[in-house]
Amino acid sequence: MSQPLQGVTVVVTRPLAQAAGLAAMIEAAGGEAVVFPVLEIGPAEDPAPLAAAIDALDDYAFAVFVSPNAVAYSVPEILARRAWPAGLRPVAVGGATVAALAQHGIGPTIAPSLRFDSEALLELPELQAAAVASKRVAVFRGNGGRELLADTLRERGARVDFIACYQRTTPAGGSASLKDLWDSGCFDAVALSSSEGLRNLWEMLDAEDRERLAETPLFVPHARIAEAAHALGLTNTILTDPADAGIIAGLCAHPWR
Template sequence: MSPCDLHGRGFLVTRPVHQADGLCRLIDAAGGRARRFPALVIEARHHQSARALLAEDWDLVYFVSPNAVTFAHALADARQPWLHAGCIAAVGGGTARALQAFGRPADLVPSGRFESEEVLALPALARMDGQRVLIVRGEGGRGLMAETLRQRGARVSIAEVYRRGCPEVNPQPLLARWSEEIHCVTVTSEQILRNLLAILGTAGRERLINTPLVVIAERTAETARALGFRDVVLAERASDEAILAALCRCGDTARGSL
C-alpha cells in the first residue's frame, strides 16, 4: 500500500536506465507520473588487475553498490566460484539482494542508512589487524572505507569494476515543459546531481534549484544546499520505498506551491 497519493504530480527520476524501473513503478502506483531522465551512465571496466584481485582469497570483500556486484560477477572466471572470501559485506539492501541473486549472500549489511559510514560502525569491523580486505567499487570511488580499514590494521586492495559517466542528452524537451511536468526531482548520488546540473546548463539551473529535491545521503544534501537548492528532502534510507516516502513529503511541498 502506498504511503500517500501523489495526485498526478510529476517526479524526475535520474537514475541510470537499468536502475530506474522499481522507483518508477512505485511512483506510478502512488498516483504520480514518473519522468525518466537518466543523468548517469554505468559502463564495465575490463581490467585484468581487477579480475586477478577477484580471483584471490580474502578475509573480507566489501561491495559498495549493486553495480559493483554485477560487474564483478561478469569479470569472474565462470569455471570457478566467483568469490573467495571468509566474509562478504554489502553497503545496503539492494547490494545484498544482488549478491543473493548471484548465489553468495552477504554476511554483513548495516541496518541503518545504507552508507559506508554505517558499514564501518558494524562491530565486526572494529578491529581488522592483518586482515586482507578487497573493496569492490567504481572508478574513483570514495576513499573513506579503505582509509579507515587501513587505520584499523587491515591490508586493503581495491578492484574498480565499472566507471560512471555523464550521458549526452538534449535537455530542451524537458526544460520546455518543466513547470507543467516536474514538481520534484530525485537524485541518488552526488555525481548524478552534478551531472544533472551540467546537462541542464545555465538555461535550466534556476528551474532545477528551485524545484524540491529528494536525496538519499546527508553528504549529497549538504552539496545540494551549497549549490543553492532551496528545498532538499533527505530519504531515511536508499531503498525505493524510502525514496517514495520522501517523495510524499516532497509532493506535499510541491502541491502547496501550485
C-alpha cells in the first residue's frame, strides 16, 4: 500500500466531533494526525428560534442547511416533534450535508456537485428567481456567517429567515499543546477547513508562533480560506480540492522531502 505521508505529521483543526475522518485518511496514508480543534460546536444558546421554525415549517418552501452541524443540531429536534413536510425541499451546500440529511431519511436534496459553497448553490436552476420568488426559505446555520446566500435569494424575491441552531466558539486552553509540538519539531503541516477556524487559530497564537505558522505548509480546501491566509501573511498556503478528500489529496501530492 502506498504511504505518501510516511513520516509526516499533520495538525487537524476541525471541531473534535468532525476530525476523525480526515485523521483516519492521514493515518491510512502513513502519516500521523494530531487533532487540535480551533472551533467548538454546541447547541444555540437560545432554543426559541429553532422551536418557532419547527412550528412554522409548513410555511416554508425550502430548508437550507449550511453544514452537517446545521443538520445535527436541527433535524433531530424537527423529527422528534413532527414529520418532515412533504412540500419542503431540503437544500445543502455540500456533499457531507447531503449525506447527513440522508441519514435522517430526508432527500432528495438540492445541492451543487462540484464546488461546495454559497456561490455554487446560487447557480443551481432550483434557486433562480423563477423558482424562489415569493417563497419562504429557512436557512439553518450557526451563530453568524456569510450573508451572500440570504441577500441573493432576497434579491430574487424570496423571504429568507435565519435559524441559528448551533454556535461556534473558540476552545478554551489556548495553544500550549501546539507550542509543544513546534518546540519539539514534531509536526509538518496544518489542515484548516474554514476561514473562521483560521481566525481563531491566529488569535490563539503569540507573535513567535505566528511566525512559525507562516513557515508551516497550510492546506485549505477553499479559495476564501487561502485569501484570508495570504492577508495574514501566510504565504505557504496550499489550496486543495474541496472537503476532506481534497485536503488528503493535496497532502499526498505535496513534495515533503
